[in-house]
Amino acid sequence: MYAITVREPGGPDVLEWTEVPDPVAGPGEVVVDVVASAVNRADLLQRQGHYPPPPGASDTIGLECSGRIAQLGEGVEGWQVGDEVCALLAGGGYAEKVVVPAVQLLPVPSGVDIVTAAGLPEVACTVWSNIVAAGRLSAGETFLVQGGSSGIGTHAIQVAKALGARVAATAGAPDRLERCRELGADIVIDYHDDIPAELKKATDGHGADVILDNMGAKGLAANIDALAPDGRLLIIGLQGGAKGEVNLNKLLVKRASIxxxxLRGRPVDGPNGKGAVVAGVREQVWPMIEDGKVRPIVHGTVPMPDAGKAHAQLEAGGVVGKLLLVTPGNG
Structure with a gap:
């Protein structure tokens, strides 16, 4: 088969479409003929040499895919060769074939085409495991997502809205703020502004019960200020740095948590494993997609052999939703 390989850590130009050995399904695994994958921020870090795959995972970039089952490993039940699926991966998505633990498979939702489905597993599993499983977001609460026009953000806005929350979202330009509003955000805030002040103004001083943040250290103090009493801050990315100072007194006064x-490094099995996350997504998020409450947001598609162009586009900014990589013959 062919897959994207990394010639050496560096810029988008180091990604090459190269012939590599076909994968083989082990016990509990399937081989998927990949139709499409999607570009995530973590992929850019791996290309640069900053985010190696966890032990045992494929060295090939790619945290999600869609396609058709080509081979069943020993002990796999509930799936058949030819089934159209999408999958959460620890790696391997930028390829014509990939091995996947069967518990990380999802059926392509009804009403969603197989290419578009490639952009769902990573965002759906990240959002569900954070704002639902860990954050316990409930109807009537206020939810803030930092970076509302991103792949994660566009999905999180819709899921939180479907759960009955009041949704706030940040973005860095008027057109992206408007896109967040179109997706269901009740409150939109330019992230160049004073986010805690703007949020509290819009919520009569309450703030956010749950915050989903991808910046890490850079936004830590502001996020704590924006939390409501008993608020939950969920950090899923470190685009703004890994080390920050925490004012513990503010957390104590608010009874707040961080x-x-x-997601990538979790074990496959166990109560907090990827299999459990995927099962929760199938049970709770897939119905939202199938009844139209949550839509996959796709910025565009790029032929997989040109993955470097997609990486450059994401790094340049302005992407709303997901960029998809389509294997030859499927786009």
Whole structure:
């Protein structure tokens, strides 16, 4: 098969479409003929040499895909060769074939085409495991997502709205703020402004019960200020740095909590494993997609052999939703 390989850590030009050995399904695994994958921020870090795959995972970039099952490993039940699926991966998505633990498979939702489905697993699993499983977001609460026009953000806005929350979102330009509003955000805030002050003004001083943040250290103090009493801050990215100072007194006074939670390095099995996350998504998020409350947002598609162009586009900014990589013959 062919896959994207990284010639050496560096810019988008180091990504090459190269012939590599076909994968083989082990016990509990399937091989998927990949139709499409999607570009995530983590992929850019891996290309640069800053985010190696967890032990045992493929060295090939790509945290999600869609396609058709080509081979079943020993002990796999509930799936058949030819089934159209999408999958959460620890790596391997930028390829014509990929091995996936069967518990990380999802059916392509009804009403969604197989290419578009490639952009769903990573955002759906990240958002569900954070704002629902860990953040316990409930109807009537206020939810703030930092970076509302991103792949994660566009999905989080819709899921939070479907759960009955009042939704606030930040973005850095008027057109992206308007896109957040179109997706269901009740409050939109330019992230260049004083976010805690603007949020409290819009919520009569309450703030956010749950915040989903991808910046890390850079936004830490402002996020704590924006939290409501008993608020939950969920950190899923470190675009603004890994080390910050926490005012513990503010957390104590608010009875607030901070959770930092990755997805890629989780084990496959167990109560907090990727299989459990995928099962929760299938049960709770897939119905939202199938009844139209949550839509996959796709910025555009790029042929997979040109993955470097997609990386450059994401790095340049302005992407709303997901960029998809389509394998030859499927786009």
């Amino acid at each position: 959770t930092a939670m990755g």
